Amino acid sequence: MKKLFTTLLAALCLTASGASAQELQYKQVGTLKTGDFKFYQSYYPVYTMSKYGEGVTLYKKDLMGLSANSVLKEISYFGYQSSDKTNVKFTVWVGNTTETTVEPFIIAGDNEGNKATTVVDKTKFQKFCEVTYPSLPAKGSRDEANEILTFTSDTGFTYTGENLVIYIELNNGIDRNTAVAPYITFFQCNNGSDAKCIGAYRDSSYSPDDYNGGYGINTKTWSYNTSADETLPVMKLGYEGERAHVSATVKGRVVSSRTGAGINGATVSLNGETVTTPSSGLYEFTVADVDQTATYTLTASASGYDTATYPIDIKAGGSYNVEDIVLTKQPVPGVLSGKVLCGTTAVPEATVIFNGQTATSAADGAYSISIANVDDLPSDGAPVIATARGYLPYSANLLMSGDMTYNINMEVLPELPGEGTLVGEWDVDSYGYVAPFNPLWSYSESQVIYPAEMLSGLSTGDRFSSVSFYGYFPESTPAPGGDDGDDDDDSGYGYGDDDDYGYGDDYGYSAPAREPASRKYTVQLYLLETDATAFDPNAVTPASIQGLTPYFDGEIVINTAGDNQHPAQLISLPLDRAYQYGGKSLQMVVKAAGASGLMYFCLDGSYEANVIARAATTGIEEMAYSLSSQGVPVMRLGQYVPTAAVFGSVTDNRSHVGLSGVDVTLSGNGVNIKAKTNDEGAYRIDLRDAVMNSKYRLNFSYGDYYDETVDVTFTENELEREVNVEMENVNIAVENVFADGDNVGAVYTLSGVKVLDNATGADVKRLPAGIYVIAGKKVSVK
Structure with missing residues (x-):
């Protein structure tokens, strides 16, 4: 094995003449684990962060794994050093022991001045090596298991098979003016309880020779390892003797x-x-x-x-x-494809979103989205979302493991309730609260231009008699502040403070503290026509309503109703008089006052420069109009239907008392409407969609009274007609006919009715049952 600084070590380590050369065996004690902070430090086998350091470590025999009588010739430690160092000295001592702690190896020493000292009992050790490194270059890193220090002994140390204790001194004998701290970090092992570090260390900036009032390292306190971490400096032993077999x-x-x-x-x-x-x-x-x-x-x-x-x-x-x-899982590409349908009908230009990617459906409804790696999708699935104008939003959760065909079935938006001409197209993503008026403020004014193209459902000359608006008024969650439901002014309004008065992007509103079930507003609606198709964004000019009479002027109540996908008819304004459309753009002006309430109106977002508005808590006339780009409110114009009425009373022609229960029938022009008089003899019949300037017949029928018939005609200027009728009883009481035999004349028959001239009361009493004409009057004799 290549040895570190072989020449230098050979010169400085202890030698013994006549030692026979033998190839060394090697045994690593402890397992290296790089890259983990837990398994490296600078305390053991010797403290290296100061100029002077000492360390004592004990290795248990079970961890050693060497046979007795093995001769240790090399001891190497693993670690790293971040910078070059010079003039560093290590002295290494080793010993065999049956001790299981290092405390017995540390004893009291001579005092330094008046300070007590402790020293390692070197009598229990054999000096293994003493080496000075004139140059100790930077080496390794926390991610590399480098042999940072290797100590060699030519004489060797005979290991007896017991525990091994190692004592290392740093820079002992080097003047403190030239000594340096090497800053070496040592790798530790994690081989279970046998590798638990049993050791102690201490450090100082002063050598044992620096008495100077007792600052030497021998005066320093030892730090004993008490950690439960099973770590001990990893070392590699070069030895002579029987090879250690390791499994x-x-x-x-x-x-x-x-x-x-x-x-x-x-x-x-x-x-x-x-x-x-x-x-x-x-x-x-x-x-x-x-x-x-x-x-x-x-x-x-x-x-x-x-x-x-x-x-x-x-x-x-x-x-x-x-x-x-x-x-690492390799990418699994996939394609999500299919069609966007409504039943069996293709939905073109629908937007489909999946995994952050967007596709637009073709004319046949087809769409396709490529996924680079389906394994990157959430394990519990990802949402596919589809939106299209005129349809409810679609959402479903898809579990995708590869190519997948998935058809999206959308539903048409529910029709807005009511009858008449609908102006604008609503969508679940197009709601606002600026127009027709702003319900968040005590006072608001909005002006809306509906270009003629939006009014294609009307023809020039058509009339409408009501205007309705749609949206939803949600039940709000309680929030601090806001309207408390009484008649007092609540400056917080429950919606926060917004400097742009509800027309900008930062609405800043929260729900009111307590949302009542309804809100009241006083509303004025003005209608006029203009050649403009939108407002000029560079010069907002409101229409003047000075001198105009509103088509609606009254109080309305808006109740909580509807939701985002099912808007309700929140407002319906019956006009005081029908409006006749002139064929131009319709400009609507709405002024409103009332308590604040968070509600949303259906908007047609296609028109972004057609609404101007202003709002305030007080002094709205001082506020300037601002252009809103939210869109125009969707409205329904109630078709003008002439509604006529005939009313009056029916009385007895003699007593002038009202007759109750008289059958009253209005017929003609395809209608036949029946009614009865009330206890006072009054009646009323309303006729929707009346035909102007055409006769209707009004018939009155009641028991023993003669029927009465009256012709009635309605005109635009006279839609309500009053018809009062006196009915005559066919039964004239006999006791009111005076008998006078001299005046009884002949009785003759005329068209089936007997006529009696000059009849007296007695004559009448003698008449058989029947109907007679007496003195020009019909008389029924029973």
Whole structure:
């Protein structure tokens, strides 16, 4: 073996004439483990971080593994040194012992001045070597197992087979003005309880000869190892004598980098032997005779994984539990493909997102996303998300192990409730609260331009009589501050403070402390037309509503309703008068005042310069309008339907008392609507979609009263008609007819009705049952 500084050591180490030359055997004591902080330090076998140091270490015979009468000729230690050093001296002493601690080797020494000292009892040791290094170059690193120091003795030391104790002095005898600290770090072993460090060390900046008031190293206190860590400086012994046979058992596990679980069927090789792992990934080897000069390396491989090599040090023998050999899984590429459908109909231009990658569906709905390594996907699956205008968002969790075909079935957005012309297209990702008004502020004003292209459902001249808006008003989670539900002004509003008044990107709102089930607002709605199709972003100019009469002016109540995917009709404003569309862009102005509430309105995000708004807690007239790019609120225009009504009262023509239960029928133009009078004789019939300027017939029928019929005509300016009717009873009481025989005239029949001229009461009483005309009046005789 190559020896460190052979010439220098030969000159300085003890010699013995006549020693026969014999080839040395080598035995490593302790297992090297590089790269782990736990297994290297600078205390043992000697402290090297000061100019002067001492160390005593004890190696148990079971760890030594040498036969008795072996002659030690070399002792090497492993470690590293980060910088060059000069003038470093080591003195090495060795001894055989049955002691199991190092305390018996440390005894009291002579006082230095008035200070007590301790020294190592050198009578229990044999001087092995003394060597001075004029130059000690930097060498090794924490990741390399270098032989950093090698001590050689020509005479050797006879090992008796018991425990071995080693005492090393640093720089003893070198003047402190020239001595340097070598800063050597030594590798430690981890061979179980037999390798527990039994030792002590101490250091000083002063040599044993520097009495100077008692500062020498001999005055310093020894530090004894009390750690439970099973570490001892690794050393390699060169010896003469019977070769020490060392056997080693190597155990471990091969695991996957992806799952951390054992790999079934992995091939592991060591020292020419190969085994195959079971599902646990475990393997085991036995090396019957470890070669102290060989390098041992584990090699592991498995299908679909990169091969790994793992050097191990088994020269000390014994059982080795090797840390897991982690095999890197080779990439498994995959393609996720399929179609985006709604039932059996293709959905083109849908956005599909998977694993952070995006694809757009083709005209036939086809999409494709390539995955570089499906093993990088989460073990419990990854979400695939699809969105398309006019459809509900789609999301599902996919477990992908290779190429995969997956069809996405989307659902059409639910239709917004209500009747009339819908203006704008809503989407689950397009909500806002700036328009039609801002519910987060006590006062808000919004202006919206709906370009004529959005009003394609209307024709010039069409009229509408209501305006509705959609969205959702969620139940909020309690939060500090905010509206407490009473009539007081709550300056926090429950939504934080936002300097951009809700029009910028930083909304800064949190949920109110207590969200009531409803909110009240006073709203004014103005409608006018303009040639503009949007607002000028560089010069926001609001429309003037001065002198205009609002189409709606009143109080509304908005209740919590709907959700992101199922918006409700939050607001419906019946117009005080129908609006007739003139064919241009429709400009809507909404002024609102009320308590704050967090709600979201459906928006058509295609129009980004069509809304201006302002909001304030007070003094809104002083606020400037700001352009909002959120989009225009989706609205429904209720078709104007002329609704007519006829009403009045029905009374007895004699008593003028209202008749209850009279059958009232309105017929004509395809309708036949029935009603009855109430206890006071009043009635009302409402007629939706009335035909203007066309006759309807109103008929009244009631028991023994003569039927009455009246023709009614409705016009745009006269949609409500009042018709009061007096009905006459066909039964005239007989006791009211006076009998006067002289005045009874002839009775004759006219069109089936008997006519009696000059009849008296007695004449009437003598008449058979029937209907008669007496004095121009119909009389029923029963």
